[in-house]
Amino acid sequence: MSFALPPIYPITDKGLARREDHLSILKDLVRGGARLVQIRDKSTPLKELLPDLFRCVDYASRHGVILIVNDRCDLALSCGAAGVHLGQDDLPPDAARAILGRRKFLGLSAHSLAEVRKARNLPIQYIGFGPVYATSTKEDAAPRVGLPRLAEACRISRFPVAAIGGIGLKQVGEVLRAGACSAAVISALMTAPSIARQMERFLEKARETGSTSSTRDSFQELHRARSRKICEP
Numbered sequence: 027m028s029f030a031l032p033p034i035y036p037i038t039d040k041g042l043a044r045r046e047d048h049l050s051i052l053k054d055l056v057r058g059g060a061r062l063v064q065i066r067d068k069s070t071p072l073k074e075l076l077p078d079l080f081r082c083v084d085y086a087s088r089h090g091v092i093l094i095v096n097d098r099c100d101l102a103l104s105c106g107a108a109g110v111h112l113g114q115d116d117l118p119p120d121a122a123r124a125i126l127g128r129r130k131f132l133g134l135s136a137h138s139l140a141e142v143r144k145a146r147n148l149p150i151q152y153i154g155f156g157p158v159y160a161t162s163t164k165e166d167a168a169p170r171v172g173l174p175r176l177a178e179a180c181r182i183s184r185f186p187v188a189a190i191g192g193i194g195l196k197q198v199g200e201v202l203r204a205g206a207c208s209a210a211v212i213s214a215l216m217t218a219p220s221i222a223r224q225m226e227r228f229l230e231k232a233r234e235t236g237s238t239s240s241t242r243d244s245f246q247e248l249h250r251a252r253s254r255k256i257c258e259p
Contacts, residue, residue, distance in 0.1 A: 029131050029151045031186045031208035033232035036225060037064040042216035047078045049085060051221060056089050058225025064111055066096040066212070079105035094133065099125045109133065111154065114141065123149040133188070137168035139178055146184045154210055155179045157191020158201055162213070173204050180205030195227060199235040
């Protein structure tokens with residue numbers, strides 16, 4: 027399976043969404059047009075989380091959706107998720123790749139241009155760069171990077187960049203025009219009265235921005251070729 031970042035990259039949060047499980051959130055996101063979803067959960071006991079993840083993977087596979095698990099390589103392997111998103115303080119990407127094998131997708135958070143440069147030779151598929159704007163989703167969030175640094179990160183990165191941090195409908199156009207291939211969204215989706223309709227609105231906003239520009243498409247196609255090499259058996 028080749029990998030390309032969609033223009034909108036939703037990340038789940040049960041607390042913000044006031045839901046009992048991630049599956050119900052996933053279903054709403056997919057109804058709204060999501061093609062890639064990250065499951066983020068740092069508090070649910072494993073005996074509750076793992077069955078939920080199995081159900082999410084089953085639903086995602088039946089609907090052609092790529093499912094990424096935040097942080098945990100062991101959970102991704104156990105439930106059969108398509109990949110893992112790693113933070114700077116998580117397992118190093120080289121070690122994660124050794125555990126996951128070549129077929130799983132790997133994303134990496136970066137909060138500075140130095141971290142983007144260091145990632146050039148890592149076995150990953152994309153970088154999540156931010157927080158671009160102020161965010162309350164993470165209590166220990168890194169300092170805001172802003173649009174100029176995001177633009178520079180997109181310029182120097184070997185991998186597609188997903189902008190993250192404080193992104194709402196008004197900010198989608200800004201981050202995509204800065205060069206990001208994708209806008210990662212948590213709060214503005216999870217707190218919406220209708221997650222499905224809000225997902226549709228985000229995709230509409232991305233289309234209005236012209237997020238399928240030839241430059242971005244060319245970059246994505248180049249990276250798909252790199253991804254096929256990384257993920258070959």
